[in-house]
Amino acid sequence: MSEHAAELMRAEIAKRPGVVTELIDVAELPIPVDDAGESVKDPDFSEKMNRADALVIVAPEYNHGYPGLLKHVLDTNLKEYVHKAAGIVGVSAGVFGGARVIQNLIPVLRELGLVTIFWDVNFTTVQSRFDESGKLLDESFLPRIEKFLDELCWMAETLRHGRSHVTTGGSS
Amino acid sequence: MTCPKCGAEMNHQADKLVHPVTREEAASMTTALDGVIEEVFACPGCGRIESRRATEP
Numbered sequence: 761m762s763e764h765a766a767e768l769m770r771a772e773i774a775k776r777p778g779v780v781t782e783l784i785d786v787a788e789l790p791i792p793v794d795d796a797g798e799s800v801k802d803p804d805f806s807e808k809m810n811r812a813d814a815l816v817i818v819a820p821e822y823n824h825g826y827p828g829l830l831k832h833v834l835d836t837n838l839k840e841y842v843h844k845a846a847g848i849v850g851v852s853a854g855v856f857g858g859a860r861v862i863q864n865l866i867p868v869l870r871e872l873g874l875v876t877i878f879w880d881v882n883f884t885t886v887q888s889r890f891d892e893s894g895k896l897l898d899e900s901f902l903p904r905i906e907k908f909l910d911e912l913c914w915m916a917e918t919l920r921h922g923r924s925h926v927t928t929g930g931s932s
Numbered sequence: 933m934t935c936p937k938c939g940a941e942m943n944h945q946a947d948k949l950v951h952p953v954t955r956e957e958a959a960s961m962t963t964a965l966d967g968v969i970e971e972v973f974a975c976p977g978c979g980r981i982e983s984r985r986a987t988e989p
Contacts, residue, residue, distance in 0.1 A: 810981050839983035842946045842972045873948055873972075923945045923974035923981075 762851045764890040766818040786833040809840035814916035818849040821861035842873035845915035849881040857882025879908040933973045940977035
């Protein structure tokens with residue numbers, strides 16, 4: 761049911777003026793699993809990461825952790841992520857709403873060079889939050905999503921300026 | 933570094949510590965640094981990201 765959460769996030773992001781977004785399903789990427797890291801890069805995915813200013817990662821929680829395939833896909837790039845904003849949306853069938861997958865994913869994103877924001881979205885008991893068509897049944901989630909996206913857009917815009925104009929070491 | 937997409941001079945925005953990928957790189961590592969440096973650049977014109985290995989730690 762993470763797909764419904766991901767599609768909702770995509771739709772909310774797309775409402776923002778000046779923001780272009782795309783939903784990427786890691787399960788559909790043609791990335792081999794007989795090796796790992798940048799040696800199995802998918803050029804199309806890497807180009808999208810190069811163009812992106814921010815990532816919203818919608819992750820289901822499996823056994824308190826993140827899906828192995830998500831980590832495998834994230835590991836295929838590095839330079840494309842550095843000094844870009846990232847926010848995490850946790851999804852679970854239980855009451856914690858993916859809180860543990862978020863906590864486990866943050867150090868991974870940090871090592872990849874991404875800058876995580878201090879807002880999360882937690883889809884608790886996700887099986888009751890959407891109907892079969894993916895319509896959100898509980899609109900009380902929307903204000904939190906708005907705050908999450910406010911912060912993400914601020915961070916993305918600030919980091920985009922920084923990447924282009926602020927030089928490492930302090931001189932600009 | 934010059935942007936391969938639009939030709940603008942790119943901004944050196946980050947030095948990222950990464951794991952070595954060749955025996956030569958591994959041999960050049962110091963214990964204190966525990967990795968090698970990847971220099972990351974961003975284009976102020978089109979936003980493209982490029983990187984290269986640093987020649988000095």
